[in-house]
Amino acid sequence: QVQLLQSGAEMKRPGASVTVSCKASGYIFSDYAIHWVRQAPGQRLEWMGWINGGNGNTKFSQKFQDRINITRDTSATTAYMQLSSLRFDDTGIYYCARVALYTRSPDFDYWGQGTLVTVST
Amino acid sequence: SYELTQPPSVSVSPGQTATITCSGNHLGDKYVSWYQQKPGQSPVLVIYQTSKRPSGIPERFSGSSSGNTATLTISGTQAMEEADYYCQAWDSSTIVFGGGTKLTVL
Numbered sequence: 270q271v272q273l274l275q276s277g278a279e280m281k282r283p284g285a286s287v288t289v290s291c292k293a294s295g296y297i298f299s300d301y302a303i304h305w306v307r308q309a310p311g312q313r314l315e316w317m318g319w320i321n322g323g324n325g326n327t328k329f330s331q332k333f334q335d336r337i338n339i340t341r342d343t344s345a346t347t348a349y350m351q352l353s354s355l356r357f358d359d360t361g362i363y364y365c366a367r368v369a370l371y372t373r374s375p376d377f378d379y380w381g382q383g384t385l386v387t388v389s390t
Numbered sequence: 391s392y393e394l395t396q397p398p399s400v401s402v403s404p405g406q407t408a409t410i411t412c413s414g415n416h417l418g419d420k421y422v423s424w425y426q427q428k429p430g431q432s433p434v435l436v437i438y439q440t441s442k443r444p445s446g447i448p449e450r451f452s453g454s455s456s457g458n459t460a461t462l463t464i465s466g467t468q469a470m471e472e473a474d475y476y477c478q479a480w481d482s483s484t485i486v487f488g489g490g491t492k493l494t495v496l
Binding site: 304306313314315316328330331364366373374375376377378380381382383 | 421425427432433435438444476478483484485486487488489490
């Protein structure tokens with residue numbers, strides 16, 4: 270069965286960086302993209318960016334493009350999201366989600382369990 | 391930037407029909423997805439490509455779209471469907487979510 274297993278909760282200081290991993294299993298990693306979506310406490314879902322599991326191409330939301338990087342390790346079928354220069358309002362739950370490549374409609378059909386990132390002094 | 395607007399809350403009695411709207415410029419020309427999110431859980435896809443149901447989603451969930459508005463309809467709403475619902479669309483290679491609608495089943 271398809272699973273996306275994310276790394277555990279993180280607590281970081283303002284100005285630091287955080288890396289969240291997303292281990293995929295149960296499907297062909299290179300046939301799908303991995304997207305990253307975050308949710309601040311009590312707030313809406315917010316799309317951050319994605320990586321093509323096949324060729325590694327990435328695209329980022331304008332809001333995050335100066336601070337985010339997404340990579341993947343195909344041998345480990347794992348995607349990574351790194352967010353730098355953390356601020357207090359980066360606190361939230363970060364999700365990875367799967368989308369079929371070359372689709373007319375980017376639907377997130379499987380989601381990770383979420384990773385809580387807390388930015389605090 | 392593209393925006394999707396949802397009502398913050400919708401209430402429905404058990405067994406009745408719940409209707410949740412999502413508005414955006416020319417939204418009827420785009421594919422819309424809908425997600426259900428219960429407290430403390432990850433979102434679940436309930437409608438994709440505007441009107442299709444993933445396997446495992448009950449038939450009482452349906453979606454439609456026209457003009458600037460997409461609609462999620464839940465027929466015969468059950469208490470288990472009390473959750474937040476988010477619409478999502480794709481515009482200029484950017485994915486956009488609506489603000490979410492809290493569905494209360496009273």
